[in-house]
Amino acid sequence: MRKTLLALAASAAVLIPGAALAQDKTKACFIYVGPIGDFGYSYQHHQGLLEAQEHFGDKLETAYLESVPEGADTERALERLARSGCDIIFATSFGFMDGTNAVAGRFPDIKFEHATGYKREHPNVSTYNSKFHEGRYVQGVIAAKMSKAGVAGYIASFPIPEVVMGINAFVLGAQSVNPDFKVKVVWANTWFDAGKEADAAKALIDQGVDIITQHTDSTAPLQVAAERGIKGFGQATDMIKFGPETQLTAIVDDWGPYYIERIQKVMDGTWEQSDIWGGMKEGHVVMAPYTNMPDDVKALAEETEAKIKSGEFNPYTGPINKQDGTPWLAEGEVAEDSVLLGLNFYVQGVDDQLPQ
Amino acid sequence: MLESILITIATAATPLLIAAMGELVVERSGVLNLGVEGMMIMGAVTGFAVAQTTGSPWLGVFAAIVVGAAFSLLFAFLTLTLVTNQVATGLALTLLGLGLSGMIGEAFIGAPGVKLGTLYIPYLTDLPYVGRLVFGQDPIFYLSILLTAGVAWFLFSTRAGLTLRAVGGNHGSAHALGINVVAIRYLAVMFGGACAGLAGGFLALVYVPQWVEGMSAGRGWIALALVVFASWRPWRVLAGAYLFGAVSIGQLHAQALGWPIPSQLLSSLPYLATIVVLVLISRNRRLTMVNTPACLGQRFVPDR
Numbered sequence: 001m002r003k004t005l006l007a008l009a010a011s012a013a014v015l016i017p018g019a020a021l022a023q024d025k026t027k028a029c030f031i032y033v034g035p036i037g038d039f040g041y042s043y044q045h046h047q048g049l050l051e052a053q054e055h056f057g058d059k060l061e062t063a064y065l066e067s068v069p070e071g072a073d074t075e076r077a078l079e080r081l082a083r084s085g086c087d088i089i090f091a092t093s094f095g096f097m098d099g100t101n102a103v104a105g106r107f108p109d110i111k112f113e114h115a116t117g118y119k120r121e122h123p124n125v126s127t128y129n130s131k132f133h134e135g136r137y138v139q140g141v142i143a144a145k146m147s148k149a150g151v152a153g154y155i156a157s158f159p160i161p162e163v164v165m166g167i168n169a170f171v172l173g174a175q176s177v178n179p180d181f182k183v184k185v186v187w188a189n190t191w192f193d194a195g196k197e198a199d200a201a202k203a204l205i206d207q208g209v210d211i212i213t214q215h216t217d218s219t220a221p222l223q224v225a226a227e228r229g230i231k232g233f234g235q236a237t238d239m240i241k242f243g244p245e246t247q248l249t250a251i252v253d254d255w256g257p258y259y260i261e262r263i264q265k266v267m268d269g270t271w272e273q274s275d276i277w278g279g280m281k282e283g284h285v286v287m288a289p290y291t292n293m294p295d296d297v298k299a300l301a302e303e304t305e306a307k308i309k310s311g312e313f314n315p316y317t318g319p320i321n322k323q324d325g326t327p328w329l330a331e332g333e334v335a336e337d338s339v340l341l342g343l344n345f346y347v348q349g350v351d352d353q354l355p356q
Numbered sequence: 357m358l359e360s361i362l363i364t365i366a367t368a369a370t371p372l373l374i375a376a377m378g379e380l381v382v383e384r385s386g387v388l389n390l391g392v393e394g395m396m397i398m399g400a401v402t403g404f405a406v407a408q409t410t411g412s413p414w415l416g417v418f419a420a421i422v423v424g425a426a427f428s429l430l431f432a433f434l435t436l437t438l439v440t441n442q443v444a445t446g447l448a449l450t451l452l453g454l455g456l457s458g459m460i461g462e463a464f465i466g467a468p469g470v471k472l473g474t475l476y477i478p479y480l481t482d483l484p485y486v487g488r489l490v491f492g493q494d495p496i497f498y499l500s501i502l503l504t505a506g507v508a509w510f511l512f513s514t515r516a517g518l519t520l521r522a523v524g525g526n527h528g529s530a531h532a533l534g535i536n537v538v539a540i541r542y543l544a545v546m547f548g549g550a551c552a553g554l555a556g557g558f559l560a561l562v563y564v565p566q567w568v569e570g571m572s573a574g575r576g577w578i579a580l581a582l583v584v585f586a587s588w589r590p591w592r593v594l595a596g597a598y599l600f601g602a603v604s605i606g607q608l609h610a611q612a613l614g615w616p617i618p619s620q621l622l623s624s625l626p627y628l629a630t631i632v633v634l635v636l637i638s639r640n641r642r643l644t645m646v647n648t649p650a651c652l653g654q655r656f657v658p659d660r
Contacts, residue, residue, distance in 0.1 A: 037461065037465040037568055038569065039466045039568060159619075184614070186612050187619035187620075192573075194559075194568055194571045195563050195573060196604070207357075218564070220564040224564075241466065241468050242566065352611070355619045
């Protein structure tokens with residue numbers, strides 16, 4: 001029942017700014033998994049849309065659907081946009097993967113761009129992603145420096161490679177400072193439920209963690225951290241307003257440059273299938289200012305960030321053991337991108353069993 | 357640690373309890389309002405907006421109650437005066453509320469909210485183990501307990517409560533006795549709206565002091581289920597809300613402790629528990645029938 005309602009609500013929420021449907025205009029469409037007002041992940045994608053709109057002005061028409069459920073309803077939402085004359089459609093969540101490929105098969109003239117996935121079943125489907133885990137590594141370094149308990153709490157959404165990659169990177173970063181550092185993981189099984197995320201944060205704090213980080217999209221965990229007087233990290237967007245004395249830094253997703261580049265290619269007729277995975281180097285992942293930490297921690301964080309940015313260091317560089325202690329990467333060995341994009345196991349030091 | 361877990365459970369249960377208590381009264385009067393989610397989120401957005409603008413969380417709470425009641429008036433007018441279908445109208449109210457709140461709240465996205473303070477009584481709040489739990493919570497928590505007691509007393513110990521139940525049990529007979537069925541239902545629906553609004557205000561002012569679209573996240577629907585779960589008895593609503601809260605929080609703790617149970621299963625536990633209890637309750641058919649308002653969801657047009 002609720003799902004149907006959400007779907008109804010989603011289809012009711014089609015907004016088409018700019019009434020004119022002139023042929024010479026390019027139309028870019030977006031679907032978001034959450035509301036654009038989540039002040040997190042979907043908000044940040046929408047900022048990308050707005051950036052593109054500003055960049056192209058009258059030459060670009062945009063449309064978006066928000067709170068689109070992942071799964072079967074995705075196809076309906078995409079099909080609706082496809083029929084409305086979009087030239088390029090950005091599907092901005094992992095769970096839109098199969099829907100995007102199915103609809104792309106039916107509309108070969110429309111370009112599809114799927115965020116954070118790995119399936120490109122048709123020549124008109126591209127995938128793009130950001131190396132959020134580079135930021136997570138830096139957070140791990142900071143967490144291990146700042147934590148007195150030696151345990152951090154991690155609120156996760158769904159056990160997909162992107163999230164697992166983030167947890168592992170956080171642990172690796174932390175262990176580079178303190179080899180005994182532990183991470184407790186709670187799966188909220190939602191991308192966005194402020195109340196539940198707050199409850200998860202409270203549960204973790206009650207069990208003794210003194211740093212909170214999250215891979216869910218609301219500001220609630222940071223607010224709980226502020227209330228309980230511990231430190232935390234912002235997610236997807238700079239959340240400093242919600243924890244002026246709490247936020248250590250935040251991983252900010254900056255999608256604007258990518259969207260502008262891809263839309264430009266559609267306009268020029270040079271769009272081709274691609275698989276882009278940009279990180280700090282490409283400017284897709286930006287760290288919010290380092291705050292609420294001593295200068296030495298800040299210096300270490302900046303140094304780590306600079307090393308990753310210059311390409312000198314990859315967070316997934318061996319020696320790394322899997323959770324059960326068996327070796328994964330040998331000394332100096334760097335994980336292949338293809339392995340990371342399908343990552344489904346933890347590294348040593350995660351205090352959790354990965355849901356399969 | 358136990359105390360703070362119990363407080364977390366109370367915080368999780370309170371909005372469900374308040375919204376469900378309102379809906380219980382509505383359904384006891386024979387009206388099925390599926391718009392709880394919509395009224396709740398309207399309460400949340402106004403509560404947040406007013407508190408943020410004026411700086412006073414209490415004004416926010418008040419505004420949430422008023423807007424919840426006003427919003428439910430729309431439902432009452434459509435279903436009671438124009439005699440539209442209650443199920444469809446209730447669903448429409450939910451959709452309208454979700455959309456409208458998103459529009460109203462646009463200016464408040466990313467604004468830090470104002471939090472309603474917690475009670476502090478010298479000595480009592482500082483008592484070990486139970487002090488904060490019993491004497492140190494937010495005022496709405498105490499209100500929700502009083503509300504439960506009040507509704508239980510009103511429904512089963514007052515004449516007005518008897519009249520309300522009569523309207524829900526058999527509106528034809530109630531009408532024949534000279535009771536103004538429509539007027540009573542109007543009041544009941546507005547009470548339900550006020551409660552849903554308050555529950556929403558609680559979400560935005562106590563639970564997580566922020567406004568984000570869709571932040572009620574289905575709690576209105578859980579409140580609706582709790583009413584049936586409780587077989588329309590106030591104290592059972594309280595038990596249901598706390599059971600639901602306890603299981604929801606408990607599963608998070610189980611995860612943080614690293615129990616080797618799949619988190620997907622743990623996440624579904626609150627819902628599974630609800631279903632199990634529903635099945636157990638409905639085994640006794642006669643008892644269920646006694647409590648179900650016989651005219652629930654039926655249209656009523658007074659003959660003149």
